[in-house]
Amino acid sequence: xxxxxxxxxxxxxxxxxxxxxxxxxxxxxxxxxxxxxxxxxxxxxxxxxxxxxxxxxxxxxxxxxxxxxxxxxxxxxxxxxxxxxxxxxxxxxxxxxxxxxxxxxxxxxxxxxxxxxxxxxxxxxxxxxxxxxxxxxxxxxxxxxxxxxxxxxxxxxxxxxxxxxxxxxxxxxxxxxxxxxxxxxxxxxxxxxxxxxxxxxxxxxxxxxxxxxxxxxxxxxxxxx
Amino acid sequence: xxxxxxxxxxxxxxxxxxxxxxxxxxxxxxxxxxxxxxxxxxxxxxxxxxxxxxxxxxxxxxxxxxxxxxxxxxxxxxxxxxxxxxxxxxxxxxxxxxxxxxxxxxxxxxxxxxxxxxxxxxxxxxxxxxxxxxxxxxxxxxxxxxxxxxxxxxxxxxxxxxxxxxxxxxxxxxxxxxxxxxxxxxxxxxxxxxxxxxxxxxxxxxxxxxxxxxxxxx
Amino acid sequence: xxxxxxxxxxxxxxxxxxxxxxxxxxxxxxxxxxxxxxxxxxxxxxxxxxxxxxxxxxxxxxxxxxxxxxxxxxxxxxxxxxxxxxxxxxxxxxxxxxxxxxxxxxxxxxxxxxxxxxxxxxxxxxxxxxxxxxxxxxxxxxxxxxxxxxxxxxxxxxxxxxxxxxxxxxxxxxxxxxxxxxxxxxxxxxxxxxxxxxxxxxxxxxxxxxxxxxxxxxxxxxxxxxxxxxxxxxxxxxxxxxx
Numbered sequence: 001x002x003x004x005x006x007x008x009x010x011x012x013x014x015x016x017x018x019x020x021x022x023x024x025x026x027x028x029x030x031x032x033x034x035x036x037x038x039x040x041x042x043x044x045x046x047x048x049x050x051x052x053x054x055x056x057x058x059x060x061x062x063x064x065x066x067x068x069x070x071x072x073x074x075x076x077x078x079x080x081x082x083x084x085x086x087x088x089x090x091x092x093x094x095x096x097x098x099x100x101x102x103x104x105x106x107x108x109x110x111x112x113x114x115x116x117x118x119x120x121x122x123x124x125x126x127x128x129x130x131x132x133x134x135x136x137x138x139x140x141x142x143x144x145x146x147x148x149x150x151x152x153x154x155x156x157x158x159x160x161x162x163x164x165x166x167x168x169x170x171x172x173x174x175x176x177x178x179x180x181x182x183x184x185x186x187x188x189x190x191x192x193x194x195x196x197x198x199x200x201x202x203x204x205x206x207x208x209x210x211x212x213x214x215x216x217x218x219x220x221x222x223x224x225x
Numbered sequence: 226x227x228x229x230x231x232x233x234x235x236x237x238x239x240x241x242x243x244x245x246x247x248x249x250x251x252x253x254x255x256x257x258x259x260x261x262x263x264x265x266x267x268x269x270x271x272x273x274x275x276x277x278x279x280x281x282x283x284x285x286x287x288x289x290x291x292x293x294x295x296x297x298x299x300x301x302x303x304x305x306x307x308x309x310x311x312x313x314x315x316x317x318x319x320x321x322x323x324x325x326x327x328x329x330x331x332x333x334x335x336x337x338x339x340x341x342x343x344x345x346x347x348x349x350x351x352x353x354x355x356x357x358x359x360x361x362x363x364x365x366x367x368x369x370x371x372x373x374x375x376x377x378x379x380x381x382x383x384x385x386x387x388x389x390x391x392x393x394x395x396x397x398x399x400x401x402x403x404x405x406x407x408x409x410x411x412x413x414x415x416x417x418x419x420x421x422x423x424x425x426x427x428x429x430x431x432x433x434x435x436x437x438x439x440x441x442x443x
Numbered sequence: 444x445x446x447x448x449x450x451x452x453x454x455x456x457x458x459x460x461x462x463x464x465x466x467x468x469x470x471x472x473x474x475x476x477x478x479x480x481x482x483x484x485x486x487x488x489x490x491x492x493x494x495x496x497x498x499x500x501x502x503x504x505x506x507x508x509x510x511x512x513x514x515x516x517x518x519x520x521x522x523x524x525x526x527x528x529x530x531x532x533x534x535x536x537x538x539x540x541x542x543x544x545x546x547x548x549x550x551x552x553x554x555x556x557x558x559x560x561x562x563x564x565x566x567x568x569x570x571x572x573x574x575x576x577x578x579x580x581x582x583x584x585x586x587x588x589x590x591x592x593x594x595x596x597x598x599x600x601x602x603x604x605x606x607x608x609x610x611x612x613x614x615x616x617x618x619x620x621x622x623x624x625x626x627x628x629x630x631x632x633x634x635x636x637x638x639x640x641x642x643x644x645x646x647x648x649x650x651x652x653x654x655x656x657x658x659x660x661x662x663x664x665x666x667x668x669x670x671x672x673x674x675x676x677x678x679x680x681x682x683x684x685x686x
Contacts, residue, residue: 003303066377066423067416068384070395075416078408156287163289167388174291188303191295195288202287344532344591347493348546348598349521351514358549362536 009184010193013176020176021197023090027172028159028205030094035101035158036151040140042106047113048135057106064103070164072096077168093165093172101158108150112143145217152209156202163198173197229405235414241397242418248393249380249422251315256322256379263327268334270352278327285324291385293317298389314386322379329375333368334360370437374430377423384419394418444507446471446602446633447492447524452501454487461487463657465501471601474634476644476665479654480680485637488654489604492635493526506601522550525595529607531587533579539590540566540575543597551598558597565593569623585616589623596627603627605636641681645669653677 042061045053064072076099077092087095116139124134144151166175173194181190267278285293297317301308337360345359387396398415402408447469454462461484469475477485490496492503494510494517503510506523510516533542543562547553553561566572569589579587588608595603605624609617621643628634628647638644644651644665651668653661655676661668672678 062424062427063416063420066381066427067419068381068395070384070387071398071412071416071419074399074402074408075412078402079412080409082409160287160289163291164385164388174289177292177295187299188296191292191299195292195296198289198292199284199287338532340528340530340532341534343495344526344528344534345546346495346517347521347526347528348594349518349550350546351518354549358545359534363534366536 005189006186007189009180009186013180013184016176016179017173017193017197020171020173020194021201023170023172024159024162024201027093027097027162027165028155031097031101031158031162032155034098036105038098038102039105039109042102043109043113044135046106047110048131061103061106064100065107069096069100069161070167072100073164073168089168089170092168093162093170097158097162101154104154105151108147108154109143112147113139115146116143141217148213148217152206152213155209156205159205160198160202229401231410234401234405234407234411237401238394238397238414238418241392241394244393245380245383246422248314248318248383248386252318252322252383253376253379255315255319256326259319259323260326260330263323264330267327267331282324282328285321286328290321290382291388293321294385294389310386310389310391313389314391318379318382318386321382325375325378326372329371330364330368333364336367337363366437370430370434373426373433377426380422380426381419445469446506447635448504449492450502452491452503453499454491454496455499461657462491465659467652467659469602469633469635471633472631473650474628474648475636475650475652476648477635477637477652477654478641478644478680483654484657485654486606489606489635489637493524493604494520518550522598523600524602524604525598525600526604527588527591527595527606527608529610531584531591533587533590535579538576538578539571539582542590543594546594547597561597565596568596569593583616584612585619588612588620592623602633602635605634605638607637607639609640653680
């Protein structure tokens with residue numbers, strides 16, 4: 001049997017893919033910004049904060065890193081309502097992504113903080129800065145700069161991982177492929193198209209993040225010289 | 226409708242965990258073997274073969290595992306092979322695992338200092354002999370912690386096979402959640418079981434790495 | 444016929460020419476010091492002789508074996524000439540003894556017992572007979588460098604190339620390595636060494652080669668080179684080295 005690939009249905013269904021890709025982009029934008037922010041706070045708590053904060057954060061980080069994102073998503077969307085926490089599917093997806101990226105970026109950023117030379121902290125305190133001020137003004141930016149490539153990779157990984165949010169009916173890029181294949185019965189072609197779009201998104205996202213990195217860090221470095 | 230007790234749920238989940246473990250092992254071992262073969266191509270001397278393997282890893286690392294599972298499931302079907310979700314899951318996970326392991330291992334080979342290549346070359350060793358006696362033994366040592374660490378990703382990756390209909394821990398969880406309306410308990414337990422599977426692996430990866438940094442030798 | 448024969452050797456890295464036509468002939472038993480500023484091309488010259496760098500033009504032969512860049516010929520050449528590196532480059536996953544035995548077994552296909560006898564002999568020769576089962580990171584820098592010398596000697600080369608073998612050592616460890624090199628010279632080993640140890644070059648070497656900007660600028664016996672430098676560049680260099 002010879003199978004003939006058929007992409008003619010794309011003429012009708014391409015807007016579904018555009019909408020889906022746009023949803024994926026929005027998800028990773030919110031998830032990325034809030035997730036990294038959460039990660040910075042958690043990294044601080046783990047590396048420099050009081051033990052009473054550091055310990056629960058460690059538990060959170062380990063729990064997230066050692067369970068599948070899909071289960072985290074299901075737990076938030078299906079499990080939390082029984083505690084009275086109800087949200088729509090897009091909110092649930094965003095929350096899951098923030099929590100997930102928060103845990104991973106906490107570990108990455110913590111490594112950056114711990115690689116900071118001790119003299120930087122001493123310089124801060126010798127200028128009568130509080131530990132939090134030292135962290136905020138002296139330690140944080142060079143630490144982020146050091147681990148920025150790893151952080152960028154993690155954001156891309158979370159974006160690719162977000163393809164499972166279609167399982168709670170978020171209308172993302174994977175949902176678009178599911179929808180198209182259920183109408184056209186061209187399953188392979190439908191998933192092929194969305195795979196290519198994911199690949200393009202991953203490359204673009206990586207470029208965007210690296211560009212953002214040079215924007216943030218190079219100007220700082222130049223100013224410091 | 227049958228009534229499920231907590232222990233019914235728990236034992237059903239545990240039974241399904243076998244398949245998660247089995248699939249993880251198949252993916253990890255299969256991916257390891259394929260990864261090793263690709264590694265030799267990746268660090269080999271033929272530039273266009275190297276490029277192909279590089280493209281392979283970039284493709285699998287730049288697209289969602291879920292898409293790879295769908296493509297394997299429907300793609301193998303197109304070839305006229307009657308695919309079970311189990312076969313599609315195994316194939317996709319092996320390919321995915323191999324792509325990541327090649328990159329991890331290549332990094333380990335690159336981490337062996339240039340002086341080791343030069344010293345062994347100056348003693349008259351051929352490329353294969355250098356690899357076999359000098360470079361790979363050192364790369365192997367460096368590679369153990371990140372490889373163990375990656376096994377956690379494999380176990381978690383198997384959760385996605387539930388979406389193409391393979392019945393493992395996650396799929397059993399969704400079925401039980403639908404049957405019992407106890408989503409909080411069910412998904413909490415599922416998460417707990419994954420944690421019990423993954424955390425020892427994460428922990429040993431970390432301990433191994435610390436050990437290696439403390440005393441890197443032999 | 445000279446043991447090491449270098450004719451019109453040219454070597455470039457991209458646009459920069461590092462060796463601009465080197466002619467050098469080394470007879471068996473000669474001990475030659477190559478001196479010069481960093482960037483003068485002296486290390487590159489040594490690495491070319493061993494085939495660690497690809498050359499652009501010219502010819503090199505050691506003991507009648509031409510430098511041809513394929514694995515088989517390189518192997519034959521490298522069996523004739525050993526190399527000692529600035530950073531020792533011992534294999535960290537093997538003991539000192541295994542370091543010395545490995546290439547004997549793999550390249551020379553010696554049996555284990557035979558390789559071990561040879562290894563113990565050369566380890567004794569560098570004064571480390573008691574460190575046979577130590578791992579490199581249990582040895583001092585000077586001891587590691589002596590193991591590296593033993594490792595090269597075990598292959599029974601006709602000549603040894605020494606690339607700044609004491610530069611990475613703490614000052615108090617330099618002496619023990621130089622002592623081993625001095626003993627090798629006394630035994631008649633052909634040595635070609637890049638070095639900053641001017642006193643050692645004056646004492647031990649039969650000939651000193653001064654390299655400047657990719658060329659052999661001046662060469663001769665140490666008494667002449669050090670006492671009576673002819674070119675201003677060499678005078679400046681010796682003045683600097685003395686200061």
